Amino acid sequence: MFDRQTYVQRRDGLGRRLEKGLVLLPGNGESPMNYADNAYAFRQDSTFLYYFGLDQPDLATIIDVEAGTATIFGNELDLDTIVWMGDLPTVAERAERVGVSETQPRSRLAGIVSAARSAGRPVHYLPPYRADSTLMLAELLDVSPGDVGTGASAELIRAVVDQRSYKSADEIAELEQAITISVEMHRAAGRMARPGVREQEIAAEVARIASASGGRLAYPIIGTINGQTLHNHVYPNTLSAGDLYLLDAGAETARGYAGDLTSTFPVSGSFDERQRTVYDILLRAYEASIATAAPGVPNLDVHMAAARAIFDGMKQLGIMKGNTEEALAAGAHALVFPHGIGHMMGLDVHDMENLGEQYVGYDGRPRSRQFGLKSLRLTRKLEPGFVITIEPGIYFIPQLIDDWRARGHNEQFIDFDELDRWRDFGGMRNEEDFLITTDGSRRLGPRKPQTIEELAQLRD
Numbered sequence: 446m447f448d449r450q451t452y453v454q455r456r457d458g459l460g461r462r463l464e465k466g467l468v469l470l471p472g473n474g475e476s477p478m479n480y481a482d483n484a485y486a487f488r489q490d491s492t493f494l495y496y497f498g499l500d501q502p503d504l505a506t507i508i509d510v511e512a513g514t515a516t517i518f519g520n521e522l523d524l525d526t527i528v529w530m531g532d533l534p535t536v537a538e539r540a541e542r543v544g545v546s547e548t549q550p551r552s553r554l555a556g557i558v559s560a561a562r563s564a565g566r567p568v569h570y571l572p573p574y575r576a577d578s579t580l581m582l583a584e585l586l587d588v589s590p591g592d593v594g595t596g597a598s599a600e601l602i603r604a605v606v607d608q609r610s611y612k613s614a615d616e617i618a619e620l621e622q623a624i625t626i627s628v629e630m631h632r633a634a635g636r637m638a639r640p641g642v643r644e645q646e647i648a649a650e651v652a653r654i655a656s657a658s659g660g661r662l663a664y665p666i667i668g669t670i671n672g673q674t675l676h677n678h679v680y681p682n683t684l685s686a687g688d689l690y691l692l693d694a695g696a697e698t699a700r701g702y703a704g705d706l707t708s709t710f711p712v713s714g715s716f717d718e719r720q721r722t723v724y725d726i727l728l729r730a731y732e733a734s735i736a737t738a739a740p741g742v743p744n745l746d747v748h749m750a751a752a753r754a755i756f757d758g759m760k761q762l763g764i765m766k767g768n769t770e771e772a773l774a775a776g777a778h779a780l781v782f783p784h785g786i787g788h789m790m791g792l793d794v795h796d797m798e799n800l801g802e803q804y805v806g807y808d809g810r811p812r813s814r815q816f817g818l819k820s821l822r823l824t825r826k827l828e829p830g831f832v833i834t835i836e837p838g839i840y841f842i843p844q845l846i847d848d849w850r851a852r853g854h855n856e857q858f859i860d861f862d863e864l865d866r867w868r869d870f871g872g873m874r875n876e877e878d879f880l881i882t883t884d885g886s887r888r889l890g891p892r893k894p895q896t897i898e899e900l901a902q903l904r905d
């Protein structure tokens with residue numbers, strides 16, 4: 446955790462943004478795999494970590510906005526638990542480390558929430574994303590589980606987003622550490638990605654580096670010779686000469702901050718001519734986005750800078766045709782670039798996604814429904830202190846190609862006969878993480894190998 450003052454200041458900042466009432470912020474519980482005592486690795490809720498820093502299950506907190514106080518609710522260990530779990534710090538000792546002097550047994554929580562509600566005070570809470578939190582809130586607030594989500598406090602969501610969006614120097618240092626480990630993971634994978642090696646062997650090494658750093662993976666590894674499948678979380682294949690190996694993997698530090706990088710490695714050691722041509726287009730798109738990212742610039746423009754470079758590159762290859770701006774407006778580029786250019790990153794790899802992207806990425810405005818643009822998580826104007834990913838990709842997805850062709854979708858911008866010659870190409874993506882500064886953007890962490898020359902050196 447950070448020093449106690451950090452948490453005191455964050456909670457004071459939250460209190461100042463709210464008018465009145467209680468903030469009810471439960472932490473996460475254990476999440477069983479197949480029976481209660483055999484749980485997935487515990488992951489604390491990120492907003493709980495942000496304001497209270499404690500990485501233990503079964504805690505809940507209340508901030509009283511008018512009184513300016515914070516209380517942590519949790520049960521002390523009994524002898525039985527100590528026998529199995531060891532002699533852990535008390536709730537009061539943990540609370541003291543994050544600047545909270547008031548602790549209560551968990552059983553007191555319901556009475557305090559109910560008294561506040563009876564007195565007509567608002568009880569602000571965030572939309573839950575786990576079933577056990579939903580049930581707990583339903584019981585505390587005396588509503589049906591199905592109604593818990595709609596009762597979440599938009600005022601609290603806005604206040605939290607307003608704080609968590611701007612990364613402090615401490616957080617940036619932590620993100621740089623996550624990214625430094627992530628670069629190590631990618632370097633190792635790039636050295637391993639050779640003919641005859643199995644995807645699962647590389648994934649195992651990537652995961653080992655994340656764990657050995659004292660943290661863990663920030664999200665499930667995408668490590669595949671089928672990079673055209675965007676969220677491919679299986680590793681059944683053996684790499685062959687001529688394949689592209691796409692790795693999207695990032696570490697999370699012990700304090701919970703994420704890194705998020707994607708590399709595309711030529712399994713043969715160097716790209717063939719077609720691969721090199723597409724990779725050049727990808728890097729042009731990548732550089733165009735980086736050059737666009739600056740304070741005051743909508744992230745939609747960062748996305749469109751990549752889309753433009755990709756469409757123009759496809760035009761050079763004879764795959765796409767027509768007026769670039771008209772094609773972009775129609776979404777023709779999305780056939781090969783169907784996702785967004787990036788997202789906020791912090792305590793979550795998609796930072797604050799659970800709070801609702803309309804608040805995090807759209808300033809409350811509705812999201813586009815156009816294929817491609819609908820997957821862009823962030824369009825709002827960038828501001829100093831935001832940390833974002835930039836991750837253009839170029840993919841040839843046979844089923845998507847066939848669907849567009851059958852429907853004649855955007856056919857004025859696409860030469861489907863030429864495109865058919867590329868249908869088995871696979872996919873490529875390049876991703877790094879950037880801090881928006883007062884005059885532009887800065888790559889966080891060390892630069893990972895990504896030019897054709899750097900990728901070749903990795904194998905020397």
Ligand code: GLY
Nearest residue numbers: 664693705836876
């Ligand atoms: N690793 C998931 C993403 O890049 O958004």
Ligand code: MN
Nearest residue numbers: 693705706707
């Ligand atoms: Mn990624």
Ligand code: MN
Nearest residue numbers: 705834836876
């Ligand atoms: Mn990403």
